Amino acid sequence: MILRHINRVKRMILKLANLFFVSCLLSFPVLAAQPFSGQWSAESDSPDGTPLSTLSLNLVQQGQNLTGSYCYVTQRGSRIDCPEQGVDNLHGTVNGASATVVFDSSFGGKKGKAELTLNNGKLSWSLLAEPQDGEFYAPKTYQLDKSQQVLVGKKTAVASNTKAKNADSDELVILTKTYKISIDQNCQEGEVSCDNVTYHSLNKKNNKEITLKGKVINKKPSMDFAGYEFDNGDYAYTLTPDYSASDSKYEYWVLNVFKGNKVVFSEIGKSSIN
Template sequence: MAWRKQRTINVRFIIETKDNTLTGTYCYIAQAGNRIDCPPDDEINIHGIVRNGKAEVVFSSSFGGKNGHARLELNGEQMMWQLTKPPVRGDYYAPLNYILTRHPPATSSVTREFSTMKFTVMITSHCGDFNAPCNDVSYLGVRKSDNSVMALKGKTLQSSAGEVVGAEFVNGNVNYKVDYKPVKLTVNDGGRVLVNQAGQWVN
């Protein structure tokens, strides 16, 4: 079952319990996408013991932090996280306290990747079909010059005939638009064009 932080979408837990043990994946995106503390391929990075709706867990950070401790507590459809011991021997970005809500599993997610002269971008539709209208689309862009990352949420764009022709993502006053055929990335800040680059689909 996946859990997400209230008011934002940048914390995700996928956990499983068996008997009194808990294992799962912890993923936290901080600093507007510039710090992504997520294990590769959703590897297990949380272990714990469950007693009476509470769990004492040990977790690691993808930035080298090891042996962090936290307490999880269920309260209806919410789960409380409290950091009780920070990870050691590395960096981490887990907050001290936060509240997560249960996120129903999506039917499926489809990701496609494209590359422009300056960026590598992954677009994920969480609606089961990449070419279907969807209000739950993810953008993960990496600038090639310095590997800085931008993670955004958005929705598909449709033609007058109802065909999905791209996706749009908003970050404050900045609008990110991806055209699918042919693929192109356009970034606008108000009326000022910041990026206008054609690309090629990688997959």
């Protein structure tokens, strides 16, 4: 009787082990790399260097499922088709190096369809079907580049990296494709929050300059450093750090310009010693 019970237990353990092994095999694709995830963006310029349009995609891939948002600014900024902040207006399915997505326009058009294709580190957008039942602004084709991202958790890491690159100056300089941005934090060293930050930018294409006042963004309740925000009348500017481990000499930042809750402009830049 005892021997029969022991054999029954052994068979049960073996069965459970086999089930665990199969479940690990089934879950492996979920743990694999998610190449579509990230922020993708690009510009199309006129012959004089003025941006004609900007397309930004923020994508999250989970297995074969793809969600996120598309933001298209065209006609030199006079048409802005972007969702409310934090709202997903795009979803689809991944099949290898391509994905078919359905998207909605903030102008009312619904269920547009596009194909996204990965090739040599770039993402191609091809419009398959126009949104229906409303206006929309979306390009027929576009080729986008990906922002290099590594998550950083604590304010101490952000502060130490910034100081290392700007040891002789309190001014942080960020270079994007369009702007040279200078950030001057006019508070005592070591202060977690600061309400006296100066933003100065130079448009490298038309030499226009702008100076704004703002503050440090802190995550609550931890008060971790999360970037800067600045007020410009109906518009709000944010600069948020996005560090790359591939080159410790640079820090990556994302510039977003909001009108209300809508992102009307987005660009990625690198910090540089001033």
